[in-house]
Amino acid sequence: TFMAMNALPDVIDFVSFPTDGTTFVRQPQLRYTRGPWQLALENPESSIAANGGGPLFTQTTDNVLPDVIVRYNAHIGGSEIMLAGLGRQIADRRSVGDANDKAMGYGASLGGKIALWGQDDLRFMLNGGKGIGRYLSLNTVGDAAVDEQGQLETITIVNGYLAYRHPWTEKTRSSIGVSHFDADTDNGHLSGATTRKASSAFVNLLYSPLKPLTFGAELRYAERRTVDDLEGNLWRLQFAAKYNF
Numbered sequence: 001t002f003m004a005m006n007a008l009p010d011v012i013d014f015v016s017f018p019t020d021g022t023t024f025v026r027q028p029q030l031r032y033t034r035g036p037w038q039l040a041l042e043n044p045e046s047s048i049a050a051n052g053g054g055p056l057f058t059q060t061t062d063n064v065l066p067d068v069i070v071r072y073n074a075h076i077g078g079s080e081i082m083l084a085g086l087g088r089q090i091a092d093r094r095s096v097g098d099a100n101d102k103a104m105g106y107g108a109s110l111g112g113k114i115a116l117w118g119q120d121d122l123r124f125m126l127n128g129g130k131g132i133g134r135y136l137s138l139n140t141v142g143d144a145a146v147d148e149q150g151q152l153e154t155i156t157i158v159n160g161y162l163a164y165r166h167p168w169t170e171k172t173r174s175s176i177g178v179s180h181f182d183a184d185t186d187n188g189h190l191s192g193a194t195t196r197k198a199s200s201a202f203v204n205l206l207y208s209p210l211k212p213l214t215f216g217a218e219l220r221y222a223e224r225r226t227v228d229d230l231e232g233n234l235w236r237l238q239f240a241a242k243y244n245f
Contacts (some may be wrong), residue, residue, distance in 0.1 A: 001031055001038055001040035001042065001071050001084065002023050002025070002056070002069050002071070002084050002086050002104060002108040002109055002135055002227075003021070003022075003023050003025070003076065004084075004112060004125060005107065005115055006080055006082075006115075006122065006229040007080075007111040007112050007123045007125055008022065008081065008114075008123070009123050009163035009165070009175050009202075010163075010173065010175045010204075010206065011163075011175060011176050011202065011204060011218060012167050012206070012216045012217075012218040012238055012239075012240040012242070013202075013218060013220065013238055013240075015190070017048060018125070018163070018179040018200075019137055019140075019159040019179075020137050020140070020159060020161075020178075020179045020180060020198040020199065020200055020222075021125060021127075021137070021159045021161030021179030021180055021181060022125055022127075022136075022137070022159070022180070023109055023111075023125070023135050023136055023159045023162060024030065024135075024137075024138055025134065026136050027042055027043040027045070027139070028042070028043045028200045029041065029042040029043065030042075030066075032238060036073045036074060036075075037070075037071070037072055037073075038069075038070070038071040038072075038073070039069070039070055039214040039234055040067075040068070040069045040071070041066040041067070041068060042066060042067040042068075042069060042149075043059070043066070043067070044061070044063030044064075044066050044067050045061055045063065045064060045134065046059070046060045046061075046062065046063060046090045046091055046092060046134070046142075046144070047062060047093050047129045047133055047139050047142030047143045047147070048090070048142060048143060048144050048145065048146065048152065049135040049142055049144075049145040049189070049190055049191075050145075050146050051145065051146045051147060051148060051150075051189055051195075052156070052189065052191055053145070053146075053188070053190070053191055056086075057133075057139065057141075057142030057143075060091065060092050060093070060121055062091040063089050063090070063091045063103075063237030064091065064094045064124055064238055065089040067086065067087070067088040068086070068088065069084055069085070069086050070085050070101065071083070071084040071204060072084075072087075073228045074203050076113030077115060079112065079113060079114045079115045080112050080113050081110075081111075081112035081114075082109070082111050082112055083108070083109070083110050084108065084109045085106075085107075085108050085126070086105075086106060086107045086108070086109070086129065086132055086135065087104070087105070087106050087180035088105045088106070088131065088132070089103075089104060089105070090100060090102065090103045090105050090131050090143045090144050090152060090154065091103075092144075092146070092152060098132050101150075101151075101152065102152065103133020103144055103152040103153075103154050104129060104131065104154075105129065105130055105132050105143055105144075105154055106129050106130060106131065106132070106214070107127065107129020107130065107135070108124065108129060109126070109127045109129060109130065110125070110126045110127075111123075111124060111125035111126070111127075112124060112125075112143050113187070114184070116118050118167070119167045120164070120166050120167070121165050121196065122162070122163070122164055122165075123141070123161075123162075124160070124161065124162045124163070125160050125161055125178075125217050126157070126158075126160035127157075127158065127159050127160060127184040127202075128156075128157065128159070130154040130155065130156045130157075131143045131144055131154035131155065132157065133155055133157055133183070135196070135215050136157050136159050137157075137159055137181050138157070139190050140181060140183075140195050141150055141155055141157060141183040141185070141190075141194060141195060141199065142155065143155065145187070145189035146189065147187070147189050149241070153187055153189055154167075155183060155184065155190075156183070156201055157181070157182070157183045158182050159179075159180060159181040159182065160179070160180060161177055161178065161179035161180070161187065162176030162177055162179075163175055163176070163178075164176055164177065164204065171207060171208050171217070172205070172207050173205075173206050173207075174203065174204060174206065174208075175202075175203070175204055176201075176202065176203040176204075177202055178199070178200070178201045178202065179198075179199065179200050180198070181197065181198040181199070182194070182196075183195065183196055183197070184205055185227045190202070190227055191227065192226060192227045192228030192230075193226055193227070193228070193230075194226060194227045195224060195225075195226060195227075196226055196227050196229075197223075197224070197225040198222065198223065198224045198225070198226050199222065200216055200220060200221065200222035200223070201220070201221050202219065202220040202221075203218070203219050203220075203223075204216055204217065204218035204219070205217055211228040211243065212243055212244045212245060213242070213244075214240075214241070214242045214243075215240070215241050215242075216240055216242075217237065217238070217239050218237070218238045218239075218240075218244075219235075219236070219237050219238075220234075220235070220237075220238065221233070221235055222234050222236075222237045223235075228237075235244075
């Protein structure tokens with residue numbers, strides 16, 4: 001319910017972009033919908049790093065309360081806008097002594113597809129919060145880390161993307177976009193190899209001779225910075241054929 005699927009860019013590599021700027025999680029849920037409003041209770045799970053640990057986060061199912069999501073869907077002309085809020089409990093029973101093994105996480109997501117001139121559109125998403133890392137960027141940075149006293153310290157993350165789509169003909173189209181991820185890792189509880197920032201940009205050309213069949217080429221550039229301020233970048237040219245059924 002926290003995902004704006006209709007706002008995802010029209011890309012070849014749906015895993016690598018806009019991973020750094022999007023929300024993405026699939027899980028069991030109980031959802032109630034009334035008009036533009038949605039209320040969901042979803043499967044709780046915590047993504048936690050040991051003190052000084054990472055970049056891999058341990059998944060725990062110690063949560064007692066379900067994740068709660070409220071979402072509003074607005075349709076304005078040919079445009080679609082989604083606003084969602086998330087509240088959740090983060091828990092880790094491995095903490096010892098009198099340490100607090102529970103914390104609260106919260107966040108919001110704004111996304112949508114804005115109709116422009118002709119068949120052009122602008123797709124976007126902006127997400128942020130504390131303790132919601134499992135929902136953002138495929139869990140690049142988790143919900144919380146354990147501090148020196150064994151207590152959970154939630155992590156603040158902001159990410160988002162912007163993509164413009166333009167059809168050249170009835171069968172040919174292109175998209176261009178940028179994406180960014182930023183995690184507040186200044187508390188010193190994460191390892192130096194953990195991602196602190198990531199950014200990417202892409203441009204593609206897609207051709208669909210038949211409605212379910214798409215051929216395309218996509219050029220992508222990306223950068224990554226770790227907690228230890230190590231940097232890396234990549235260029236990638238990717239080709240694909242995709243059949244939707």
